Amino acid sequence: MAGDNKLVQASVAIRARRRLRFLRTRLRELRMIGKALVSTKHPILVHIIPNRRCNLACTYCNEFDDFSKPVPLDEMKSRLDILAGMGTSVITISGGEPLMHPEIDQIIQHIRRRGMIAGMITNGFLLDQKTIEKLNQAGLEHLQISIDNAVPDEVSLKSLKTLDTRLEWLAQYAVFQVNINSVLGSGVKNPEDALKIAHRAVELGFTSTVGIIHDHNGQLKPLGPREAEIFEEVMTLGKRSFSRFNEFQHNVARGRQNNWRCRSGSRYLYICEDGLVHWCSQQRGYPGIPLTQYTPEMRRHEYLTDKFCAPRCTVSCVQQVGILDNWRGPQTRKPKPMAPPPVPAQLVQIGSVRSDS
Secondary structure (H helix, E strand, C coil): HHHHHCCCCCCCCHHHHHHHHHHHHHHHHHHHHHHHHHCCCCCCCEEECCCCCCCCCCCCEEEEECCCCCCCCHHHHHHHHHHHHHCCEEEEEECHHHHHHHCCCHHHHHHHHCCCCCEEECCCCCCCCCHHHHHHHHHHHCCEEEEEECCCCCCCCCCCCHHHHHHHHHHCCCCCEEEEEEEEEEECCCHHHHHHHHHHHHHHCEEEEEEEECCCCCCCCCCHHHHHHHHHHHHHHHHCCCHHHHHHHHHHHHHCCCCCCEECCCCCEEEECCCEEEECCCCCEEEEEHHHHHHHHHHHHHHHCCCCCCCHHHHHHHHHHHHHHHCCCCCCCCCCCCCCCCCCCCCCCCCCCCCCC
16 A cells, blocks of 8 residues: 555755744743643643544443533633643543544634644544645644554544545645554554555654543553564654653553552543543543542542553553652552542423434
């Protein structure tokens, strides 16, 4: 497949804008690390969901639906203001599919306006040249696309075949950094596809990482011998990837447990579309407290809480945040009981109502 791909190049003006944004972002990331080492009282990374709805239905994914409405812009801004007030360094927008939010550019602008680094995880299907420039203008700094296979199948449509044109547009027009994440593990029919995807990403000038698809509880399943070989090869391609500096993903690939201090609920927050704080996308419900009521004391409790799911976790972004605090703050507390789900308002139906379910 690589031989059929064409090489593209950005204009001089785009390359200059891209270089400037890269340097500014790197400076802010260095400040982020320094701030995190000095103080443990603020979140480093927050994933926030502007809408749960997705335009795809990958069979392994438990993070989407096909009916939810987007969170109103004013509510998103309010949540971002609270996070900025906590001292949050980085906001990553995910979903569902965040590009389905009609005001996603204004959300990104507000993140930047409040002094936080802005990132996004997308399936890439809604990208076009106009959307890319809109993200440029909004100030997006990082974008990640996870590609599951070389050609679409019944498990996932996120394939190199369906997305390659959009990757070329990103290579030509994006001034933000792009990472392409290939995957291995449960549900991946042909592990060799991860190599094709990684080589294509590097060919287009992007960074490349590899992830291991978790089960529906976010827990690891070890790779087979050939998958493990491919994993190590792809990791060597990602020379600019932060993940190559630690053993977390390597242990996941080998089916080994990791000994680390998960700081979810404190240094890492997952804010769902309902505005509730969770440990991560795979442990929704813990602690399940509204962001508006989430106090510094609660964050401190979670900082010191030993997470039962940590040894077999595959959520690498949470682990990368934890690296900064693994050397301090022993975790001696136990998780609090799961919060009850929010009670929906009582509705009175008049006439017939069509159900989308």
